[in-house]
Amino acid sequence: MADLLLELFSEEIPARMQAQAAKDLERLVVGALSDRGLLFEGAKAFFGPRRLTLAIAGLPAKQPDVSEELKGPKVDAPQAALDGFLRKTGLTKEQLKIEKTPKGDVYLAVIARKGRDTAQVLAEILPEAFAKLPWPKSMRFPGSAVRWVRPLHAIVATFDGEVVPFEFAGVTSGNVTHGHRFLSSGPITVRRFDDYVDALRKAHVVLDAEERKAIIFEGVKQAAFVHGLEMIPDEALLDEVAGLAEYPQVLIGAIEDQFMDVPPEILQTSMRTHQKYFSLRDPKTGKMANRFALVAATVASDAGKEIVAGNERVLRARLSDAKFFWDQDRKRTLESRVDDLKGIVFHARLGTQYQRAKRVATLSQFIAKEIGLINVDAVIASRAAMLAKADLTTGVVGEFPELQGVMGRYYVMHFSHEQVVADTVRDHYKPLGPTDSVPTNKITISVALADKLDMLTGFFVNGEKPSGSGDPYALRRAALGIVRIILENQTRIHLFDAIEASGFELLVSKLDIRHDPEAMVFIDEIRESFRSHGSIFGPSASGKFVFEQIQEFSNPFYGQVVPELLSFIFDRLKVALREKGTRHDLIDAVFSLGNEDDLVRLVARVEALQSFLKTDEGVNLLAGYKRAANILKAEEKKDKTTFDGEPDPEALTAPEEKALYVELATASEMIRAEVERERFVEAMGVMARLRGPVDAFFDKVTVNDKDAKLRENRLKLLARLRATLHQVADFSKIEG
Template identity: 30%
Template sequence: MTILNSQDQTLLVELGTEELPPKSLKKLTDSFVNAFTQEIKKLGFSFDSVIPFGAPRRLGVSLTHCQRTQADTIVEKRGPAVSVAFDEAGEPTKAALGWARGNGIDISQAERLITDKGEWLLHKATQKGQSLDSQLEGAIERALKQLPIPKPMRWGSSDVEFIRPAHTLCAMYGSEIIDIEILGIQSSNIISGHRFHGESEIRLTHADNYAETLKHQYVLADYQTRMQAIEQQLLSQSEELGLKPDYDNDLLEEISSLVEWPVVLQAKFENDFLDVPKEALIYTMKDDQKYVPLLDENNELSSTFLFVSNIESKEPQQVIEGNQKVIRPRLSDAKFFFETDKKTSLASKAEALSTILFQKELGSIAEKSTRVAQITAILGELTGTESEHVMHAKRAAVLAKADLVSNMVMEFPSVQGIMGAHYALHDGEHPSVSLAIKEQYLPRFAGDDLPTSQAGMLLSLAEKLDTLVGIFGINKIPKGDKDPFALRRSAIGILRIMLAFNVNVNLSRIISAVAELYENKLSNPLVEQQIVEFLIDRLKPFYADKGISADIVASVVECEAQQSLSDINQRIVAVSNFANSSNAESLVKANKRVANILAKNKINLDELTEINSGLFTESAEKALYGEFEKLVQTVPNLAKNNNYQEILDQLSLLKTSLDAFFDEVMIMADDERVKQNRISLVAQVRKLFLSVADISVLNF
């Protein structure tokens, strides 16, 4: 534990730049702060807390109560072995004298280092700690080199490169300037205020005054403070209007990366634009303009919206009118695209899909749509889904990708599926068909909504399974962080949907059926096995998010008994409950012991000798056999009905007899027949547990 000196001051570093890229600012800020603090820690300078700063025209960090000087360290310098350091008369040799001279000591001052390999001369030298002033420049340079800057730029006649031109470097320790040079800029105590409201040069008097000084200059330098200020204004103004703002953290971060002094204003657009599906309008408002749409109590879009300005204007109406003028052409385009798209049906648009490639080796989008329709029918049959839902899913599959050739989706790609649903309703398709088209991509990301309808569930599963089988089938399997087809995301989506809708179908059977639809297009003979393993591998992180440990998942997935994801889920839930019971630890240890005995004796559970009750002589083994006989009658029927919780509850009653058996019975008896009979008994008991899971892998 480092004891902080009351004289330790705040270290401040700020690099003043031109406007940094808004999409990168948060990442740049976090990266710089993390890299710099790690460099300071490596150098051995302790500090109390880290205060990050990041705004459009600055990257900065403060370390409170930062040490000015490193602590002294003891450096051990080993010399020659004692056996060669002194001659037979005990006089130091040339090697010893040279080593002592090199360390600035007399040979008599040398200590001894004794190890199991011999004895050596030793000198413990005190190395004085270096000053922060001498180490700061290197720490900042190393931190800047670690920033995620794909394309650095140069400015002026300098060879210096950075993501944007840098103009100022403030490096202060308390009230003192630390003399360094970074990116060709000499350090000072100069910082700049807001581009329009503040002064271009402010001399900072103390590192502790940084944030407050900038606030008076219309700059909120702290990222979180700025985001909170924006959010509070959004919520306050929308509440006054009786509406709710539609934004997420990503939009809030990007807006915060555009402004240093956020001022939220409200504006309007003409009500005529509300005839356009709200998703397209919201997309252009949020993604293109960084505006915040407002929704009413029915989640319908309002013609009033909020935006964040970087200036506190004396005439805010001019700023409002300017933003209304900017948004109007974008909304007009959306309205034009929508009206134009409605002139042709989705079915006619689908005809153009034969000219759009899904993947070179797998054919066109039209071919994919045909397969997906077939997969929905297969899934419907395997899951016993009502024929009406299957019919709607098949129709939706035929039309699902048609909006890709619409004007609206070509302009606003993120509304694919959503616009298809609107066009389907306009064409007179069944509402279930429209909803399935809308739900085909769900879930798009972790935590996203799942399909709500049976037809949507079939279509979403079919879409993801077709992509998974096709891409694995041509050996384009994700490796490392490379996953261009987002197959890991698709796999998690498949897991979530199957578990939510209780799809109790064998995984291999589904994958095999989908692979057959590709006929001779797939070159990977291991596609079925690899995809099942790929899906199963996603289960551990999937259940970790639900608070279920990896060993519980492993106890089920490493057991060959599972048939489907629904079956696996029921087993995992049962084992999770069992693991929290009072009998679990003892029964797990018993299973581990039996597993070790079977492994040591190379005994296959499928080739056990029949139990001969006449060979039992000990009361403990007779008692265990008696309980086993009862359970062997009931467990198979419970397993057929997937009643895994009841199986483990009944098997838990074996605790007392199993404990007594292992305490009182010698399994490895001299009589080979008795030995094998006892092994068969405990092995058969283990088989009962394996009808649910291999609990021997649980950690206790």
């Protein structure tokens, strides 16, 4: 058993590509080894700014010997066929075996392949594996026929301490590597992984990214602590800086007081995006501190004095720029910027950000009223929606797109101090991820829902639904956002109505009639025409819009977009509920009734159902239902009919079926009434009472009686049971 050490030493690899490249390298080499029958004990890949390293332990010195059987022509085949086979296998006729098969005797060649030396195999497969490495971006460079992420300078490839010779990208493999770019000089000769790691450490290179991360994390923590501060956690930044330094050193710098009036979000974003500094805060107040932590890639001979001074100067310039934008942006109100949105395209087929803001504003107002806000508040929602995207035209957001919303809030507060509008401008993007909080103010809820619905409806109308892993517009996130906002706030809204309203806004936007007073006179008629799938003629007084355009939009909208979008949102609901431990078959059972678009009510129903099914009554009733449904299914198939009619009370004979008939009649009515009042737990209680009669019925009564009339009547009774339970949920979807 022996070990393989590989290192690809190049010019600086982009931080964001390193981890995946190491994984890919491992996958490719390991795959090539197994293809050649070379098993091993363990493999570990490492990555850093200038090198990818792979260590594979416990490889055999040779491939195992194998024998391969190859079927040839039939024994009675023409000589030419046999000659061909002999040429192919390199054997003589005497060396062939004969195998009996159902089709007659055939020649069989048994070819023994001697296992080759592992080193020899490696020399072949390694360059092939490297060539397959899928860099997100790669380049040509002089002297190489293959592309690599940046010019490649050296390859270490040793097996059992000896060089595995090959060439790749114009570089000949060997046992020589290099240490830190500035803290080490001269080549380093290595033999095995252990001495390699030690040699690198002496040459100021920490090979393992996890170790570098730990050094940085601890370093920042310690240094902050000295100043009575703590670091603001930032895992992504930690990953990135660990990929930028082979020998990380943490240093602390100061932020000038003149910048501490600039919103902390701007400071933090500027430091993070441009300079990759960690922000620090006061652990007591949570307020951002006037200190930052930087990670240098070298150890300076003056203990980092110059480095800190330099970084402070750069930061001063950066923050001056940010402060300039912040000051400039506050010279114009957000209102005055709304018109500028006409110059920003949201999506080629969905118009400008201005058109989008208009749609969202109208839809927000609609939703606000639907969820019970008074008119004044609905108007505020619409105003907030109009302002919500205006910060996209500001200098700060131009510089730091991730501050959209956050900046809008500052600008609203600066000019008008409308707290609700300001909060809505900031929070209408929420929730930004599964762990982000949802807005709770009803005005904000209206805009947040409208914003997401407009995206979803728009892209679904365009046929750009997410597929598989492809979701470029983050529509799944938008749908999950809708689900979470509704459930966490217990917001009562009919999604169908909201989607319909959103679709109508999209139509109006596409017809481009919002600013056409002539056309707007007919807005109600157009809405009617849209709602009736274009079957009512749209007015064409201004000549700009016609019946065909409305119909062309509304037919696929109602036929396809609405059901697809509803089920897309329900899919997200299922995902969200599954995480809370709700059974997804129960969600299906309620959803497939087809008339439930109020998520709050749907979930209440599902939860009541879930508790019911945990009781004895529930379990037994479900069993009874399944039995009934199975019988019905079989008999309906046999008779090619359904038994959905009213059973004839006169034709009931057995006391158990009479009892069931009576119970069903009252239960059915009571369940209907309870469901109508959304008293789902009570509805389940009524269902529980059916358990006894159902059990007794199946105990004593033969459904498939010889008497055709009795049989039909009993089947109708079972159909009645099925229909009664379906008032609550489609029990056939329930598992177990």
